Amino acid sequence: MRYRRSSDAAFDLNLAPILDIIISVVPMLLLSIAFVQVKMIETPVPQAVAEAIQRADEKEETQVKLMVSAQKGFTFEVVNKGHTQKFEVPRRSNEWDYDGLQKVAFEVKQQNPQVFKLDMAPEGDVNLNDLVLMMDKLRKDAADRKIAFVDPKNGEKLETTLLFPSISFANVMGD
Numbered sequence: 466m467r468y469r470r471s472s473d474a475a476f477d478l479n480l481a482p483i484l485d486i487i488i489s490v491v492p493m494l495l496l497s498i499a500f501v502q503v504k505m506i507e508t509p510v511p512q513a514v515a516e517a518i519q520r521a522d523e524k525e526e527t528q529v530k531l532m533v534s535a536q537k538g539f540t541f542e543v544v545n546k547g548h549t550q551k552f553e554v555p556r557r558s559n560e561w562d563y564d565g566l567q568k569v570a571f572e573v574k575q576q577n578p579q580v581f582k583l584d585m586a587p588e589g590d591v592n593l594n595d596l597v598l599m600m601d602k603l604r605k606d607a608a609d610r611k612i613a614f615v616d617p618k619n620g621e622k623l624e625t626t627l628l629f630p631s632i633s634f635a636n637v638m639g640d
Contacts, residue, residue, distance in 0.1 A: 514581060514627055516618055527580050529573060530635060533587040533599065539566050541573055561595060567602045567628075571610065574628045578614040581627065584635035603629045 532540040538561075539554040552573060554565040574580070583603060587596055604627065606612075611624040 514625055514630065516616070527577050528584065529577065529580055529582070529629065530584040530586060531599075531603070533585065533591050533596070535588065535590040538562065539569070539599075541569055543573055543577065545577070561599070563598065563602050566599065567607055570603050570628050571606055571612075574612050578612050579617075581629060582631040582633070583629035585632055586635040600632050603632060605630075 527543065527545040530542045530544070532542065534540075536556075537553075538556040541550075541552040541554075543550045543552070552569045554562050554569050556562060557565075585596075585600070585603075606626050606628055609626050611626060612628070613622055613624050615621070616623050
């Protein structure tokens with residue numbers, strides 16, 4: 466017996482399963498995309514400063530906080546054993562006073578040489594590029610003036626030009 470091939474080559478292809486797969490895969494791919502990217506700028510610090518930062522995290526006696534506002538400018542708040550000091554650097558003619566910021570940061574550092582950590586609390590109206598410039602100014606003294614501190618590991622007196630190399634944002638969740 467011979468089978469006859471039909472000359473009719475037209476047939477229906479069922480694309481429903483393929484469309485079901487595409488419909489379910491596309492939302493999964495969209496959900497797997499990272500919409501927020503966290504970037505870190507790693508900068509080396511001397512080992513003695515890194516150890517001082519680590520020890521200061523364990524026993525925070527003095528806290529330095531910098532509030533940044535586009536209207537008011539900069540406000541340093543230093544809390545030492547329950548006593549609070551405030552230092553203000555207002556904006557000059559609608560411009561950030563970076564020289565004043567660094568001058569006051571140096572004064573705060575001279576009064577608290579063991580503190581290397583600063584909590585920054587910018588308001589929502591502060592530009593990210595301005596925040597990066599502020600962090601650069603707060604990290605190291607531009608005039609390369611030295612600040613003496615005692616190494617807690619061996620009691621040796623050391624000098625550094627770093628002001629606040631460890632900066633964290635105090636209001637990430639919002640105020």
